[in-house]
Amino acid sequence: MRNLKLSLFVVLMSSIVFGQEKPVTYVNPFIGTSNYGATNPGAIAPRGMLSVSPFNVAGKIELNPLEKDSQWLSNPYVNENKFLTGFSHVNLSGVGCPDLGVIISMPTTGEFKTNHLDYGTTYSEETAKAGYYSVALDNYKVKAEVTASTRVGVSRYSFPAGKANVLLNLGLGLTNEQGGMLKINSATEVEGFRTVGSFCYNSPEQAYPVYFVARLSKPAENFGVWKTPNKYEGVEAQWMGYNGKTRLKEGFKREVVGDSLGAYFSYDFEKATQVELKIGVSYVSIENARENLDQEAKDKSFDEVYTETRNAWNKKLKQIEVEGGTKDDKTIFYSALYHTQIHPNIFNDVNGEYPEISTGEIGKTDGTRYTVFSLWDTYRNYHQLMTLLYPQEQLEMVHTMLDMYDENGWLPKWELNSTETFTMVGDPASVVLADTYLRGLTDFDVEKAFEAMKKSATQTEGNPLRPGLKEYLDLGYVSVDSKIAGPVSTTLEYNISDYAIAQLAKELGKKKDYKQFSKRALSYKDLYNPKSGFLQPKMSDGKWYEPFDPNAGANFTENVGYIEGNAWQYLFMVPQDIEGLIALMGGESQFENKLDEVFEKDQYDMANEPDIAYPFLYNYIKGSEWKSSKRVSQLIDEYYHNAPNGLPGNDDTGTMSAWLVYAMMGFYPTTPAQPDYAIIEPRFKKITIHLNPEYYKKEKLIINRLDPEEAENVGKKSLYNKDKFFISHDTLMNIGEINIASEKE
């Protein structure tokens, strides 16, 4: 017995002290649920079409200070809110505008109520893991647990004895779109759809349905639909005692449509009972939603679905293994990697069908159709990271983008569920396509890609992607008097895209294009005002726009010249020509001083994309490269935490998280479409990246952080961050192991 006890003790100790925890255990889905991170702690499978998020942003401003209708709020859940009104089944993560957040289920007890302000409740005991979320609903003594497969949300409600209800509210939603349809099929099933759309208040005419089939594990004793109609106006309304009042349609089994409606399924349990609710969704049809539900979850329990999803997450995350670093370091790292695997998400049904963009037709794929391309954000680092870690997915995203070009005639800009929202500026798809190819993922129709890129770069009439293109071609910049929002930002973005086109042209041997677009990529110089030392807005007659204030426009306030930023935050956003910018500014020391000023004068905005590469730019300044590591380390410590406010701001569909993943690994792709990386000190002692053998020769890339004495031993030849501060993508992928010197003395 004694021996047995001892053995057991050793085993236990091993797993606690020596055992490597699975990466999935480090995911904290609460990170980013405050400070406008706009993530949610709901359950989702990797790149899931659906997630099940607690919904706590509706009504009761005294409990929900961040209430969806009282302000611009873009997420279904905010950590500091306290009043929960259900669980939404399609959600966006880390975006800046409200949409989706619909198909909201809710367990209650007692007599059911239909108004979320009446049935909502405070809650406690929140738990969130990758693929799992649970909460205790105070008013009902109900424990609600949720998990999800790719296209199916599974909820498990643990009811006490007595009357219990499962509600499905189709009226409530984060989107500002209205209108849904419900049809109850039986005591265990309801189908329907909900209208969503007008993301960022754009393209409301494209509002579209998300279809669902919801199925319960136990037949309800009573079921029905409620609907609150809009008030009928006119003299005749005097006879309508029911005008505008909520109606209950008990047992009703045909279609009901409206702006405010829901389904209820009621029970009376003799003892505490669990009910599972499975909801399959589709953007094609109710039939497809049913097929998704059946294929993914019909015969699976809550626990089975959760186990599969948890395993899928772990498989994803263990693509990178880290050693050293605190638990918080690992947590923010793996949670960031987790957040890069939410969007772009899978859009096709299990049968391959999806709605095409703009055509109104249903397309079909043998692979994966992705959606949610927030390209203004993600072209800067996100897709580079995907190329490295998940090359097959990155290629499928490229295929999706080219399919959109086939369907629509244009590459995507800010695509959401096959609607082009035209959010933000620039022409970022070209950068993603060129960057992917140049980093070695060439398994796509690059000639078509090049054609598509050139089209948006050259077609001056009826071009939805590049407004102001003609002026840009004529003058080299978009002018203030063009009335195009953010003319400086737009010019800089076009320069970056043109650089990407040039780089791809070069690779493809298109010399004329290479020459032409290389020249175009430098036209930002026309906006440099040597007097102020900034890239400034200019009039079409060549005069500077007055007045000019480089500080104006911070914190999302509007200004002339820049989109979501000010002159400080755009000054260095010429990654394609840092050497040129240095020259323009008068040399390295002027460049360095100005870059220091950004940080010292509190003009650096960690929460947005234009200056996202700034801290790495010290690598271009001989002798000051150490500052990159210092700045990055400071920014990580200041902005990224193992806490709800642990993202600097909006996650921007994973871009902020991708930044952190790179930053903690010690390298960063400073220049999109230029396949190299700046090297800085990694956060972890050892990082092992498993490379996909179908795309890379080496199985692994190991990154070692060497302390000074270790650095001495390996010698300069294989050491980075001493004399060598950049590495090409190709070298890095084939190096097998890389040693990076620590900045620490």
Next chain:
Amino acid sequence: MRNLKLSLFVVLMSSIVFGQEKPVTYVNPFIGTSNYGATNPGAIAPRGMLSVSPFNVAGKIELNPLEKDSQWLSNPYVNENKFLTGFSHVNLSGVGCPDLGVIISMPTTGEFKTNHLDYGTTYSEETAKAGYYSVALDNYKVKAEVTASTRVGVSRYSFPAGKANVLLNLGLGLTNEQGGMLKINSATEVEGFRTVGSFCYNSPEQAYPVYFVARLSKPAENFGVWKTPNKYEGVEAQWMGYNGKTRLKEGFKREVVGDSLGAYFSYDFEKATQVELKIGVSYVSIENARENLDQEAKDKSFDEVYTETRNAWNKKLKQIEVEGGTKDDKTIFYSALYHTQIHPNIFNDVNGEYPEISTGEIGKTDGTRYTVFSLWDTYRNYHQLMTLLYPQEQLEMVHTMLDMYDENGWLPKWELNSTETFTMVGDPASVVLADTYLRGLTDFDVEKAFEAMKKSATQTEGNPLRPGLKEYLDLGYVSVDSKIAGPVSTTLEYNISDYAIAQLAKELGKKKDYKQFSKRALSYKDLYNPKSGFLQPKMSDGKWYEPFDPNAGANFTENVGYIEGNAWQYLFMVPQDIEGLIALMGGESQFENKLDEVFEKDQYDMANEPDIAYPFLYNYIKGSEWKSSKRVSQLIDEYYHNAPNGLPGNDDTGTMSAWLVYAMMGFYPTTPAQPDYAIIEPRFKKITIHLNPEYYKKEKLIINRLDPEEAENVGKKSLYNKDKFFISHDTLMNIGEINIASEKE
């Protein structure tokens, strides 16, 4: 040449002078479209599920004095209105409450508009025939023609050269219900549904969808959906520049739901062009609507559908042939017969499916499922006429009523599209069932029918058909303090139903029931106040309700005691016991004087049902029988015309028309569930009723109106309206030929 011309002249003369016009040519669908007749001139097949009616009751009060929202208006079309906003595809005829009047199509030219107030137009050149309506739309120079098969509406729009549009407005409607769904499938097809219901402002929770598929003969060049969303409220709305504004969804091919939405199909014609629009409907599903459309009209032209429907009408109408009489006499006669063939209408799809009442299930029939049972109206004469003329249809209606009992546990009261609206008072289904059986149509489950009748007559708790039954059984009447609307009317109706049950019990050999219900059928006597000479409202303690004014309650004003009538109009509504009433009133002369008073004091209401049999009651007074013919003749002349105001008021789903058909043929079923008729002078010289040989032994019933000299010749034995003023149903059906003496000297 000379001979040919002569021959042609003779042929032409023959067809004009000697040729018998087909009955269908005498139908004037405009009759009843004014004076609140509530019929419409639209195209419909006999008992069609669908009709295509011009819709001119929305908006522009200066052009449409009878505007649907500015008052209680129950029809899609009013003859005196002038502003047309389309053609509605499901409509009720001759009812007193607004419902249906939805799925509204409209042809326009030029740029299409989406608001009916903008695209509506005045019109001219209206033509209406059985199964056909056409009109010229002033603003567009478009001729619109419509026809219909049972479940499909077919429109033919003759457009001039230039831009043309076919609109399908799902927002507009006569019903007060809201909400619809549209999904465009192609440049020629759109499907969807529209919510309807809450007839007479009852049972809004039962609001239900009517499904449709609409198909165009020519592919549109452009198509799409418009939707005007409801205004979004909240601070966030400030970012929604599109808040509450109409959106165009060009080319959109997925579901759109809303309260205000429609589809447009646009053309640009080089020359004048006809477009046909076919709309199939179903109350089961879109799939069934499509099957209905395909089965009935897919391969048929407008002209083919119209020809078939016209032939079907003629076949129906030629069941009765009349000779003598003016063209107007024939027109009001055949138009009345036409109006008896609108409701009850076919409810099942071509595949036999229909929504069951209350269960939410889809039923299936091999025969015909009927709907629109306005039984408070129709039990008095309508079903008797159907038994005579169309026994198979009457039996199918009985089967439908018993199926409803199977589904619902109750017989219908005022059933509309499988919703029980509980409109009006009494328990009229029992009367229809008993009357049908007693007139010899016995091919139904009479034991089940008797069980259903007894259930509503005896179940004192949870009885939706007979409120106040317990008091009625205890006291013999429903009291004022029961708070049940119209306690006198209710008591009288229950008496009539009890009489019907007694008569059927007698026939079935159920002696105890016969005795019990015979007694119950006479309890009206408790309400007779010898002092006033009226049937008066009474308190539960046996005291008369005060004050009492026999004139109060005329013209639909509310009063204590009576529903839609006053004490005059209910005094003689004891058809089951006219002899008893005579005794109660003190003899025949008192009875006659009081009956005279009703007419002379302008207390007779030709426009409603309680006193509908009054003019025939003189047949009960020896020596004054001639007054029946006189009163009836006067009423016909005063209230029935070949003109839009040619019905005395609401047609009550054909009850007023059935009255006219009987009245003009010279006999009338004064006592429901008592199979005999009062005889009066016919309006025509000769009437030939073709009897269905499957149900009657004789092939024909010929009615001859004999002038005095002719009467002399035939002798008293075979002469009616001299000494014999009643005839049993059985005798009449087997008499072959009946001679009725003219009152004229």
